[in-house]
Amino acid sequence: MADARQYLKIDGQFEMVRGEITEPSIAYETWGTLNEAGDNAVLILTGLSPSAHAASSTTDHSTGWWEDMVGPSKPIDTNRFFVICVNSLGSCFGSTGPASINPESGEKYRLDFPVLCLEDVAKAGHLVVKSLGVDVLHTVVGNSMGGMTALAYTLLFPGKSQRLVSTSSAARSAPFSIALRSLQRELIRKDAGWKDGHYAEDEPPATGMLMARKLGMITYRSAKEWEQRFGRERATDDISSGKSGPFGIDFEIESYLEAHGRSFINAFDANCYLYLSRAMDLFDASDHGGSIETALALTGLESALVIGVETDFLFPPHQQKELATGLEAGGVNVTFEILDSLQGHDSFLIDMDRFRPVIGEFFGDS
């Protein structure tokens, strides 16, 4: 299958909040066509782990991570909009990050990569947008971490997006989510296989990645969903790798975590994960204005859609409300929706029957 990724090579030094790198590349995909007025561009900024492949296209037929949302006649309608999805700076799906070669040394960056901030990710996305001939975005869209990056975009480049769609995100990281992500990172760092970031590509810190992913899965979904899906169902067959003496797998929920956790180990670079995870902790919109309220008055947005989910305890409804209220106080026309989805933080990837109409209506009205 052909690869639909395109790359922006940034010339010279790329200044970051806490350092700089030389000639980074940013991978992205596009769908649809930029109109003559140049005012129909939509930028999608992703959560921690997705690539730029939000949807299939004539070049790459494989299903994208937001296939139900992006495409012809879909809520983000590629017949109408020129849609851009960027792989985050610091990630490992084509964009420069800790797993990339540092042109200065000829070696992988690993931990020599500067501390990553979501402002850096937003800035790299902005350069892609400009390189495509777009001055002002119709809408910047972000889910989870991507919602923070989208907010950073509007704070760094006020007036350069007319609209914002933020799903399951927040204006800053709260201590509960910081604690969980900090522990996830520690699980990887305490794995002897991490080797202070110097693991071989085919020998990742597998145990740490598996444990971190399991904790992620536990926090991305909801207790209510699992009660319905798994209850106290017993595992039918033990996954041998998870078994150890009298502490093997008893319950179906344990078996599920083991199977899905394992698929992540080789799917994401451990150092990239550490950098992106910490970037989320560090994000605080108030860094751009003294307080959340002051900052959110500076975006230059006309309107915004802020969506949260009742069962999301990682980015809970009150954080969505803080964002919505702050934007509204800043003069933005805000649509605020808390959805009754069962799938917790991950609902925006799963509960499409609830998310599609809300996002479709926002784009339809604009």
Place this chain on the structure above:
Amino acid sequence: MADARQYLKIDGQFEMVRGEITEPSIAYETWGTLNEAGDNAVLILTGLSPSAHAASSTTDHSTGWWEDMVGPSKPIDTNRFFVICVNSLGSCFGSTGPASINPESGEKYRLDFPVLCLEDVAKAGHLVVKSLGVDVLHTVVGNSMGGMTALAYTLLFPGKSQRLVSTSSAARSAPFSIALRSLQRELIRKDAGWKDGHYAEDEPPATGMLMARKLGMITYRSAKEWEQRFGRERATDDISSGKSGPFGIDFEIESYLEAHGRSFINAFDANCYLYLSRAMDLFDASDHGGSIETALALTGLESALVIGVETDFLFPPHQQKELATGLEAGGVNVTFEILDSLQGHDSFLIDMDRFRPVIGEFFGDS
């Protein structure tokens, strides 16, 4: 300081749900005096980690883990009641468990200890109660895991307790809490220092225990409390042992988890932790009656107090409600309270201003 613990040595074989052990000991403490009618005995069954030292006494002046609740003129009034607190079978504070010597082999049990069920813990508690000359308890009290053990007590020995106080517990473990505990156990088991249970006493699987405890602390409290206590406060000084390259401690919440997590490593035996944790997963009141409802009709209780906490997401309010409703349907006179405490699952140890009056009133009325 003198030790107030007493010990029941059980003669011969002690039959467990899934095995048997020889001549186990059960450590316990008592406060107050059994009256002539023998009807003023209160048994307290603990959560996973506490010892039998619920409160200070003339023998042991040190502060107990429920000091504010148990004592003269306190809600569980030792002027009025003969109070017994038992260290759970399988634990490591005087009762026989995986860290004890197996008299058959002369070696520590370690993983040769039979799979532990809370029914076994309840049965051992019952033997202590009988050895003290008590036939029918005035009340059996249990917090968290202890609430499950208390329920097991009423199911195994119907009519042998007139009343039940269950705080922050449940009639069975839900998949969300199973997932979290299963991961905590895996964090210990995947620590090379665990050595399949064969670590030396002074060389515990420290990293695994620290990680498991941090995850515990995250889930025992509430996001709301941490928002108020820590917000985005930065750590003032890095705890060197937690630092690693560019992923040291940024936030006060990380520093807090590190400091408190470390204090647990040498305070609890890793194998005992694994056994007790799994015993919680395995508990399901419906094992005693085909369904929760059928089982809860068999306790022979006159009345019960079921307390939960709004911010507890490990034993959430709907599980408390399931327990309260089930007991009520079974003919028990139930008082059901969901408290507005901020400290999540741990509230029963901290938010004494809310817990004292509710428990005091229940005992005062009885």
